[in-house]
Amino acid sequence: xxxxxxxxxxxxxxxxxxxxxxxxxxxxxxxxxxxxxxxxxxxxxxxxxxxxxxxxxxxxxxxxxxxxxxxxxxxxxxxxxxxxxxxxxxxxxxxxxxxxxxxxxxxxxxxxxxxxxxxxxxxxxxxxxxxxxxxxxxxxxxxxxxxxxxxxxxxxxxxxxxxxxxxxxxxxxxxxxxxxxxxxxxxxxxxx
Amino acid sequence: xxxxxxxxxxxxxxxxxxxxxxxxxxxxxxxxxxxxxxxxxxxxxxxxxxxxxxxxxxxxxxxxxxxxxxxxxxxxxxxxxxxxxxxxxxxx
Numbered sequence: 001x002x003x004x005x006x007x008x009x010x011x012x013x014x015x016x017x018x019x020x021x022x023x024x025x026x027x028x029x030x031x032x033x034x035x036x037x038x039x040x041x042x043x044x045x046x047x048x049x050x051x052x053x054x055x056x057x058x059x060x061x062x063x064x065x066x067x068x069x070x071x072x073x074x075x076x077x078x079x080x081x082x083x084x085x086x087x088x089x090x091x092x093x094x095x096x097x098x099x100x101x102x103x104x105x106x107x108x109x110x111x112x113x114x115x116x117x118x119x120x121x122x123x124x125x126x127x128x129x130x131x132x133x134x135x136x137x138x139x140x141x142x143x144x145x146x147x148x149x150x151x152x153x154x155x156x157x158x159x160x161x162x163x164x165x166x167x168x169x170x171x172x173x174x175x176x177x178x179x180x181x182x183x184x185x186x187x188x189x190x191x192x
Numbered sequence: 193x194x195x196x197x198x199x200x201x202x203x204x205x206x207x208x209x210x211x212x213x214x215x216x217x218x219x220x221x222x223x224x225x226x227x228x229x230x231x232x233x234x235x236x237x238x239x240x241x242x243x244x245x246x247x248x249x250x251x252x253x254x255x256x257x258x259x260x261x262x263x264x265x266x267x268x269x270x271x272x273x274x275x276x277x278x279x280x281x282x283x284x
Contacts, residue, residue, distance in 0.1 A: 082232075082233070084232075099218050099220075100216060100218060126220065126259075126262075126272055127263050127265075127266075128265075128266070129259075129266075129270070130266070130267060130270075142267070145269045145270060145271065146259075146267070146270040146271070147256075147270070147271045147272075147273055148259065148270070148271070148272050148273070149273045149274075150218065150272060150273070150274045150275075151275070152216050152217065152218060152274055152275045152276070153216045153235070153238065153252055153275035153276070153277065154232070154233070154235040154238075154252055154275065155232060155252075155275055
């Protein structure tokens, strides 16, 4: 039998059975993890960002321990890679890429956008990041330094963007509603 | 453990030319010089985990590189920040 020609659902069933037989993961545990993965969405990360914009203590927690900050928002992080949070300021902008594969802060943002795994994004993010961002309409001012964070190993990274002007007095829900997926990996700025 | 600010060089090594392997150090950064930003923790060696071998805990660092210096183009001051295991770093 050629494993490359075997129907994928049969391979999946075989692996699931082996995991269960060897006591590594039961069918229930696998189903639970799939449900958590499917439930994750950028709305979770956006809640964290909005709270950090309003609450200095939460902001400090988020920057020092992203995993704890996510858990404080009720996001399940057990057994997942540690979350690091990159703070944008008036002087520094961050962009997240995984040049080796597709590491992405799925626990807090859900599935990555399709282009995040593309060879073009991965290559250009490290070689010509300002040119790449300009194609999104994200023009990084000359006065701002750009830090491209390549997720090569054990951490997953998200960006805490700057709070837009003209949002004074907004509550957490209203702030969270303007934070998009791209804002939290640095390809766009929150619109405000 | 390397402290923040330590200047390091990424080993100029190509294990993939010697046989099957799994590497979390990008091609474009091998041989480059950078600065340790911070220690990120200790994690099992991914190069062994990938082959289900016993994996020693390694110090993992966030290392900053001058982006224009890597490519010979770009804007001065821009940086690449990469997670690298201690086994890939040597002092300069």
